[in-house]
Amino acid sequence: MFGYPGLSSPSLQLNEAGKLKHLLTLEGLKPHHIQDILDRADGFINTDTRQIHKQPLLKGKTIVNLFFEASTRTRTTFEIAEKSLGADVINLNVATSATKKGESLLDTIYNLEAMQADMFVVRHAKSGAAHFFAHHVAPHVHVLNAGDGRHAHPTQALLDAYTIRHFKGADFSQLRVAIVGDILHSRVARSQIQVLNLLETEEIRLVGPKTLLPHDASAMGAHCFTDIEAGLKDVDVVITLRMQNERMSSARLPSEQEYFETYGITEERLKLAMPDAIVMHPGPINRGVEIASTVADGPQSVILDQVTFGIAVRMSVMAGIMQT
């Protein structure tokens, strides 16, 4: 755990009663916050039939999906979750170039507030952007971080925790989890590490080449492995991350082929993990780059379950925040 003085001051996202009024990061939250979200999510889904239970808890509320960075999948699951809660939904894909200046970035927010928005679901390419918005919105407006730069993607990590809990049970204290790939640039990994630590996971391994590992993993509460075989040995959960083309052009990796050869999750490598290990991926997957198709489509893959559970978890987060 971080425990640094002042690190992401919890006061920004918690109200006086200690309840979430924004969700910007999982850092600074207590285990009960996580448990509440996961437990409430149970009420929004039948995990046997994968059926989502629509409940009009946010009827009359307006939620703006404010995406400064392109996204189809995340935005869509948010939209489904919002509509399943009966909220009015507005989607705005804001070209970053139009909001280069600080004032106009804020003007966007102020204008939307004036149009009676109750919550912003924000995605932005820069770390800290969600904090920036939370600092500047009106007191009654909620901010939900849908991914900011390399910093955090809390709802993804929560749905991952929900998925692990579904398949492995509520006790994480015996679990070994390997996160494989580009940890350095991954907001998903940062939030996953936080949620896994909050749930007292026995071991969190970060697996990848040094060019894609964070400088100080121990400060994040995780251990680095550059050896894929050692990293996968006896783990209960394998989380693969998406490999961006950009890592080739920025000279962090020579090629997708070489990455697959050295760190790709293949059936053979998966045998090193526990026999009942599950394989996860935040999507969208690059087949043959970070994961072999046979694994992605194989019996241990829970990748599509993550997507469905994600709707319930996002419903739970939004219902929780909007009711404070």
Add this chain to the structure above:
Amino acid sequence: MIAITIQQGRLFDPANQLDVITDLHINHGRIIAIGEAPADFTASKVIDAKDMLVIPGLIDLSTRLGEPGLEHFTTIARETKAAVAGGITSLCAMPDTDPVNDTFAVTELIQRRARQAETAYVLPVGALTKGLKGEALSEMVAMHREGCVAFSQANQPVVNTQTLFNAFDYAATHKLLVMMRPIDAYLGKDGVAHRGAISSALGLPDIPSAAETLALARLLLLAEETGVRLHLSQISTARAVEMIHDAQARGLPVTADVAIHNLHLTEFDVADFASFMHVQPPLRSQRDRDALRAGVKAGVISAICSDHTPLMHDDKLLPFPESVPGISGLESLLPLLLALVREHILTLEQAIKAVTHQPASLLGINRGSLQVGAPADIAIVDLETDWLFNRRQLMSAGDNTPFHKWPFTGKVHTTLFQGRVVHQPKLA
């Protein structure tokens, strides 16, 4: 010119090892006597400095004053007022203006504006290369004649090592001082925070310490080879302190300064994504900060500056990585120094000499002391006043400070520049 007596202050001047409670007399803009007034002297103004510290006006090796280029935002007149409000009477003006200070015409303009303001001594620092582009040499001799005290690349590294070598060789030919901030051209170029625990945790693009030490090694080796007189600006890492210490131990006449905020703040202070904490070089680890403090104590780092960078609201009203780095620092330099003294991190002598006679001597200017005959640039400091620093009360046009609401003890009471009172407390 009025004759002034500063009465019964504690005169503190490390250059002359002076620490005594007595009178100081000023006439025609100069200090004419300490203690007894000359027989024919009559003061037309007496400043009661009882229980106050009387020190040489501070010399700040790195500032940005808005002109030319940002006149719509701030001016030399305004920023020098901010300087004297902070007890600073001499300021080096960095060349990264618009246009760049790379010709004597720009140097002359800066000098003229400063003379018109008559508030503080502005020392232009010329661009080492034209447009700071690292390609062609600027007319250093002509600019020096016009008043440039040193030559610098501000935040721009010289990529081509041959060009850098030539620039040093040329500056050495004419015995010109070169002030360089060690920054690698590529490593950490897109970074916004120290490569450490916080950048890892927050996912901020990072700047490794090696971005500084690599560039430093290159500068030190070229200084040794060319014999140029090199000053290193705003170092930020423990390893750089060691390297400069080693170079000095081998007899290389190299000096260094540090920005005051790097002696106070660390990487942990960026943990809230507060854009006011976004600076260059970045706030580094606690170990680095402690090594910088030790470097000042040991004399490896001989000057402390504000690295004053007044910024417009919009520049900081952005998510941390997109905000413009820099602190409006003129008015917090002395309070932050005195805080280090109160915390027993520096002695009063170590603190004051790093902003007075040491920067004066490395610039080769006759300032920074209370020597009889020297220009009467003086700060009178009330060491006992407790106050809260407030960014809304700054004289500078830039209110970009991370020190808002910091409690300080000790405040500038009166500042004199060339024998004139240029800052005094407002009447209650």
